[in-house]
Amino acid sequence: MPNLLIADVRPWGGEARDLLIADGRIREVRPTGTDPDGVEARIDGRGLLAVPGFVNAHAHVDKSWWGMPWVPFGGDRGSTQGRIAHERAVRDGLGIPSLSSTVAVLREFLRHGTTAVRSHVDVDLGVGLRGIETVREAVAELGGAIDVEIVAFPQDGVVRRPGVLELLDRAAAAGAEHIGGLDPASIDRDPVAQLDGLFEIAVRRDVGIDIHLHDGAELGAFQLELIAERTVAAGRQGRVNIAHGFALGDLGPGRRAELVARAAEAGLTWTTVAPVRTSPLPWREMRESDVAVGLGTDGIRDLWSPYGDGDLLAIAQTFARLHGLVDEAELTYAMELATRRAGRFVGRREHDLVPGARADLVLLDAENVPDAVVRRPVRELVVAGGRVVAERGEVLV
Ligand SMILES: [Zn+2]
Structure with missing residues (x-):
């Protein structure tokens, strides 16, 4: 699998970063700007919100x-x-x-x-x-x-x-x-x-x-x-x-x-x-x-x-509504339950946008995490194990 750079994304709605992916895992979370050596494929993340799969x-x-x-x-x-x-x-x-x-x-x-x-x-x-x-x-x-x-x-x-x-x-x-x-x-x-x-x-x-x-x-x-x-x-x-x-x-x-x-x-x-x-x-x-x-x-x-x-994001939203979650921290918690807090349910020690984790991520056109939870925008890009598996709602495998 070629080394992949997903450039200009906002992990968890924070500052823009580049994600360097190798062997199906996140190798490095880098400042945006210059591509490192050895990049064989590059995706422009257009400043989209990035969350774990x-x-x-x-x-x-x-x-x-x-x-x-x-x-x-x-x-x-x-x-x-x-x-x-x-x-x-x-x-x-x-x-x-x-x-x-x-x-x-x-x-x-x-x-x-x-x-x-x-x-x-x-x-x-x-x-x-x-x-x-x-x-x-x-x-x-x-x-x-x-x-x-x-x-x-x-x-x-x-x-x-x-x-x-x-x-x-x-x-x-x-x-x-x-x-x-x-x-x-x-x-x-x-x-x-x-x-x-x-x-x-x-x-x-x-x-x-x-x-x-x-x-x-x-x-x-x-x-x-x-x-x-x-x-x-x-x-x-x-x-x-x-x-x-x-x-x-x-x-x-x-x-x-x-x-x-x-x-x-x-x-x-x-x-x-x-x-x-x-x-x-x-x-x-x-x-x-x-x-x-x-x-x-x-x-x-x-x-x-x-x-x-x-759509598990729909379940995160339903969970948030059923439990009366409304502020930013609470809505972010609903997204965490659907993503990084859930690794243990599928045998993963780490499931997040951090070096060493399996390169599973979703890009969304959303202002921030709470916006994504309440609006459930289309999944612009889905990456699993370092491979693009879906784009704008179309499954590629
Ligand atoms: Zn059941």
């Missing part, structure tokens, strides 16, 4: 019907169990998981500037590990332009479906970075058995755990305590994530503070897709306690919801 910390890239004729919404809309049953009933007939839809979703991510993803991928008695194979094939088809970490996700339950723990174990052995869980109380109706099963595999295979927890209020809080206890006992601090965790938004201030402290002590991380009609998370307390928060799109255009276009 967006990190989608909670996606389901295997589930979508993107690119297929419109699929009408059906099934029981009211409950998680109803949605699971509907998905299982019609998924095969639509050819889901589909390689072409998975590629299409990943292309939508790239178009909008997302360069790294943590995707849950269904693992169940019907589909086995075929979804994971499909996602790996899709990533390969895009030439590695987008980085995808996999959570082997037991969407249909764990202990209520004998054989699923063995599938999760096989997925972990075959390279899935995390295994998932799902509402241990309301789906499996046996939270201790589900969690003990997941932690046993995670410790033995040295993989992360990422648990969808929709259960609200005290039922959710009870499971958060069980998860925190097991995380500490197994020494898995920093390796266990809660997805949604709506309970935290439901509880009164005292109980909520207690749970944030438990989460911090256990090194739990949190991902949210900032859904409308949910209670805000206590984001200030979480930030003060170092409970890392990542943003995600969740599934887009799938049997769970027709919504979503894969």
Whole structure:
């Protein structure tokens, strides 16, 4: 890959700088003016705002019907169990998981500037590990332009479906970075058995755990305590994530503070897709306690919801609106959640516009970061691993 100079950009809205990129990484952040020796390709950044590539910390890239004729919404809309049953009933007939839809979703991510993803991928008695194979094939088809970490996700339950723990174990052995869980109380109706099963595999295979927890209020809080206890006992601090965790938004201030402290002590991380009609998370307390928060799109255009276009900046904006973020520091924080604070969700120590980091960046025609969050301008240029992968909304891979 030739040494690339992206000249005259404003990292995080600051002064104009040139970014020298070599071997897919940022080599140097330089004052603008003279090009260094050895530059083989040059892009004029025209003074655009530069931010790191967006990190989608909670996606389901295997589930979508993107690119297929419109699929009408059906099934029981009211409950998680109803949605699971509907998905299982019609998924095969639509050819889901589909390689072409998975590629299409990943292309939508790239178009909008997302360069790294943590995707849950269904693992169940019907589909086995075929979804994971499909996602790996899709990533390969895009030439590695987008980085995808996999959570082997037991969407249909764990202990209520004998054989699923063995599938999760096989997925972990075959390279899935995390295994998932799902509402241990309301789906499996046996939270201790589900969690003990997941932690046993995670410790033995040295993989992360990422648990969808929709259960609200005290039922959710009870499971958060069980998860925190097991995380500490197994020494898995920093390796266990809660997805949604709506309970935290439901509880009164005292109980909520207690749970944030438990989460911090256990090194739990949190991902949210900032859904409308949910209670805000206590984001200030979480930030003060170092409970890392990542943003995600969740599934887009799938049997769970027709919504979503894969734009993580839109999720940052929704997060900001849901949580009442309005001043410059707060709006910048929303952008940080979508970018440099999210590296840990995709296995990166550093994810920023600094020397040594993977050269993932997005250029936007915006005055500053708050302007970009509230206006969501077109992504002028998207660079992933030092390669231009999208320009003005057109995907080049
Ligand atoms: Zn999800």
